[in-house]
Amino acid sequence: MAASSAMQSILSSPLTRVTNRSSVNQFLVPTCFVPHLSRNATMPVRCMAGQNEQKGQEPTPRAPKVSTKFSDLFSFSGPVPERINGRLAMIGFVAALGQEFYTGQDVFAQIANGGIPWFLATSILLSSASLIPLFKGISAESKSDGVMTSDAEMWNGRFAMLGLVALAVTEYVKGGTLI
Structure with a gap:
């Protein structure tokens, strides 16, 4: 004013x-x-962001705030649905191929011969192990570096979902095991 x-x-x-x-x-x-300031005048500028940190130390990166509400985690675009489904698909695809190679049964025979309790136990264990860090506010992106990134996990899960569906459809059309 x-x-x-x-x-x-x-x-x-x-x-x-x-x-x-x-x-x-x-x-x-x-x-x-x-x-009047000349065109090449130098003006000192000081950053005030790291004022509380000691000199000579790297500032600690702050993790972004992650919502821990149930409705945010399980929303359609939330971090839980695709990540857990992808992890289950990765385990299921490798287990189905391994079991098919070992016993010679197709996916449908594996499910019919006692595969449902194993699926439920794996789903509960993997889902709870995936939810605990998210409810504590730790995001998957904050722990990813190098080759093991959260984007790589998402793509591997997507490919495993497609692979599991393709395996089941191929065995159904073929009428027997893939291997």
Whole structure:
């Protein structure tokens, strides 16, 4: 407010009505009132973000705030549904191929011969192990670095889902095991 009234008083003063335009800038303020900085003037700028940290130490990266509400975690675009389904598909695809190679049974025979209790036990164990860090506020992206990234896990899970469906469809159409 004070700056606004000061600017109005400068602009309305009789000095601003100078007829010689060479000594007046674009706001009709005489150049004697405007400080002049050369084009290559250096101005020190200091960052105030890491003021509490000691010198010589790297600032600790702050993890983004992650919602721990049940409805946010299990929403359609939340982190839980695709991640858990992808992990289950990865385990299921490898287990189905391994069991098929070992016993010679197709996927449907494996499910019919006692595969449902194993599926339920694996689902409960893997789901609870995946949910505990998310309910504590730890995101999968914060722990991913190098080759083992959260994006790589998502893509591997998607490919495992497609592979498991393709295995079941191929065995159904073929009428027997793939191997």
